[in-house]
Amino acid sequence: MNKIPVAVLAATGSVGQRFVQLLDHHPWFEVVALTGSERGHGKTYGEVCRWLLAEPMPDWAGKMPVLPSEAASLNGARLAFSALPADTARQVEPALAQAGICVCSNASAFRREPDVPLLIPEVNPEHARLVEVQRKRRGWSGWIATNPNCTSTGMTIALKALQDAFGLKRVFAVSMQALSGAGYPGVASLDIADNVVPFIGGEEEKVEWEPRKMLGKLEGEEVHLAEIGISAHTNRVAVTDGHLVCLTVELAQRATPEQAATVLAAFQAPPPVAELPSAARPVIQVREEENRPQPRLDRMTGRGMTTVVGRLRSDPLFDLRLVVLSHNTIRGAAGGSLLNAELMVRAGYLS
Incomplete structure (x- = not known):
């Protein structure tokens, strides 16, 4: 299948870096946008990011510009992986979902919301259906799904x-x-x-x-x-x-x-x-x-x-x-959120 364009929000942080590393050569997803704080806007990811992982920073990531976490800035991404802090996520993620972007979030901001799935695919994949309730109640064309602490x-x-x-x-x-x-x-x-x-x-x-x-x-x-x-x-x-x-x-x-x-x-x-x-x-x-x-x-x-x-x-x-x-940072954060995204694709929620 054609790869799905995705963004990584707060890509310069420790969990954001893990998203970048795990998405390198992913068979389903292609990163088209990396976001970070305002001080990095206009610079490349390689210039802004203090890389912390043992695995090398992917070449393609180092050359990408750091962008704002706004729908209009995400280069047509259909899915966003969020490593945002909870207080920022509470503002940014609903705006993206309202704009039609699907968000797989590592943040804690919406885990307790009754219409937001809190997912571990091996445990409760059927809870993914909550995004249908979420879209109906909130009038979103996108959605938010979370992974746990x-x-x-x-x-x-x-x-x-x-x-x-x-x-x-x-x-x-x-x-x-x-x-x-x-x-x-x-x-x-x-x-x-x-x-x-x-x-x-x-x-x-x-x-x-x-x-x-x-x-x-x-x-x-x-x-x-x-x-x-x-x-x-x-x-x-x-x-x-x-x-x-x-x-x-x-x-x-x-x-x-x-x-x-x-x-x-x-x-x-x-x-x-x-x-x-x-x-x-x-x-x-x-x-x-x-x-x-x-x-x-x-x-x-x-x-x-x-x-x-x-x-x-x-x-x-x-x-x-x-x-x-x-x-x-893998199973409990970026890797878990990535697996959630794969589940949502397989379930047809990105169509």
């Missing part, structure tokens, strides 16, 4: 497998979140060196609410939140990439660690999702070593899209304990 992502994928097999009642989550989740320049070195920071603003609320929307049921024109109790502690640690979450889970139907491991390892995406270019292969990898997963060793499993689970064991208060690892 980077910490919510991996744990929700693991919880989905357990929910389908055994049901879920309560979840206790403790995160150890990588520095890249704070963006650039992020956390000051004197705050994080030789230290753990036991507070990340707004994170605990997201981790406690977002999985309930994604694991909930779409009935008619609304999602009914899953009736799961979630309690979360979120912490920033001195790791570059890869969010680790320690989960303690109470199931509706008791299961042994061995049964849970079998279910997690066997978890598959629905057939249309499994065939998408950015799909995780496998969706979940279960590690049997007693000291895995580890961010440095396991975060790039499945090109950074696979959720890695380990340390499955019984719990004396609930039922199971497990450790979940997810690459926060």
